[in-house]
Amino acid sequence: MSLDTTPRAFATVRGGSASFTSPDGRVEPLAASPGADIRQVILQRAAAAARTAGIPVELVTDGDRGEHRIVVFADGTLSTDTAPEHVDAMPNPQSDPSQQGEEVNTEAPGIEGLASDLAPEPSNRRSFIAPTGDGAHAPTGWPSLLAKLGIGPSRAAVQRESDKHAVADQWAGCRTIAVVNGKGGVGKTMTTAILTAVFARHGGGNVLAWDNNDTRGTLGWRTEQGHYDTTVKDLLPAAEDLLTPGAGVSDIARFVHHQSVDRYDVLRSNPELLATDQRIAAEQFDLLMRVAARYYRLVIFDSGNDESADRWLRMIDSSHQLVVPTLAVPESAESAALLLDALRARDDRSRYLARNAVVIVTEAEPDRRLAARITSDFAEQVRGVVRIPFDPALKSGQLRLDALRPTTRTAWVHAAAMVARGL
Known part of the structure; x- marks a missing residue:
């Protein structure tokens, strides 16, 4: 050939x-x-x-x-x-x-590094070790009784279990998710906090929410403060020490704020400083990213609105997955669509991220018709779209997973599972 x-x-x-x-x-x-x-x-x-x-x-x-x-x-x-x-x-x-x-067969010289051991010789010996299964638990109570009667779980129940398994998955190496929309007030901080909580609660700790914002980052306002009043600017001068072989896993604790119930950490920005006082250059972001990758298995960025900032661009270049939140209002949705258009035009990797993004449409008010239309319009542009029902617990105050209505929690777990499947 x-x-x-x-x-x-x-x-x-x-x-x-x-x-x-x-x-x-x-x-x-x-x-x-x-x-x-x-x-x-x-x-x-x-x-x-x-x-x-x-x-x-x-x-x-x-x-x-x-x-x-x-x-x-x-x-x-x-x-x-x-x-x-x-x-x-x-x-x-x-x-x-x-x-x-x-043309040759798969045993030909020159491809043994890729394919020669993809089909090992089968063995007829039965193992003494029973299969471990997929981690699912046997049903008890009413589910057990229904199973004995031959009545299986509903499609919604199967979907919920599948989503929980996807969110609980683990990966080799640190994974990063960027929550982006060029407009303020569209739910980026809310999305960051709730997604991080879902991943931490269902998949285990070592999950970080990073407020990657030059201007008035408010992730710290909507989450718990730890024992220190520290921000990303305090972490920067200590970054090299945290990367030394002698650094302990708990040394990061004085620079982040642990969420006692939702079990993740927050790296804050300082909303009281002007952007000129807390800009982070590309090389500084890379240094901070090395620290984050050493101490956390998953990092979720809450982004700012300045798409030209060095830290914003490096966040995009460092991310495995994009999440684009929008409220179910026209201006918010248009801003999300414009950002996706800009990323498709930026370079090949940004185009890939935009095509595989997950859009999260949150009902700012209980108007399901508008939310359904926005969800439908985005469905052809990205890998997945999830609609979050209206919930007053999302509007203000501290963001905690347990404060949400059961239907809202289920929707957020589904959103996190869709994100996880892209990692």
């Missing part, structure tokens, strides 16, 4: 994750779920690209098992070309070297 006209995809593998560049130049992160092989994820993604292109795709990989070049067909079968088994370096995505290849 001539590779002159074969589309090329690229994958850089690092442990259990990879950066995948599709034939049309779009870059996206890939990650393997616990117990899965990242190489299998890469092969599946390359096969999907081949199906989209309608012809086989050449996959060039670089990682801990060397550099490899194979051809992936739409049905997942593989072939290798006649070029040297290991290429010297990752080729430029714009280059188009002319090389010849022939």
Whole structure:
């Protein structure tokens, strides 16, 4: 098969994750779920690209098992070309070297780093260890009685359990979520606090809500204050010490504010200072991000409204997932849509984040018709849209998960699950 006209995809593998560049130049992160092989994820993604292109795709990989070049067909079968088994370096995505290849099976030399061990020899021996299952508990009480009568759970109950499992998932390495909308007063702080609470309550601690705001960040006003009156500006001069090998896991506690019931931490900005007194440069943000990644498994950014600020742009570049909150009012929704348009035009990675964003539409007042229309309009633009019903507990005061109505809590768990499925 001539590779002159074969589309090329690229994958850089690092442990259990990879950066995948599709034939049309779009870059996206890939990650393997616990117990899965990242190489299998890469092969599946390359096969999907081949199906989209309608012809086989050449996959060039670089990682801990060397550099490899194979051809992936739409049905997942593989072939290798006649070029040297290991290429010297990752080729430029714009280059188009002319090389010849022939179809082979998945045991052919040159692809053992990706595929040779994807299908291990099956064993007929029965294990003495019983399967652990998916962590679900056997039903008790009325659910148990209904199960014995052959009456299964409702579709809503199944969805709730599925959402809880998704939110409780864990990942190798720190994951980051940016809550963004260019307009103030649209629910960014509320969304940050409630989403962080859901992830912390259902998935365990080590979750941080970071007020990444130059101007009047109010996340601290709507959450508990810890034992110290500290902000991100206090953390900056201590960042290098927190990254030393001798730093303890509890050393971060004097710079963040722990939420006693919802079990997450808050890194505050100072709403009493002018923006000129608390600007953070790109390199300072990167240093703070290194600290956050060392002490937390998940970071959720509450963003400001200045989309040109260094810390805002670095937040976008550092995020795995975007959440775009909007109130169910036209001005708020239009601001969200304009931001998504701007991100699609910014660069390939921002375009990927915008396409895979989750929009959260919160009913500012009990007007379901307008909320339904806004939800429907966003559904074609992003990966997912979730509608949050009106709840007076969201309007003012401290934000706590237990203060919400049961239907509101269920909606927020569903929103968090949709976000988690994109991580």
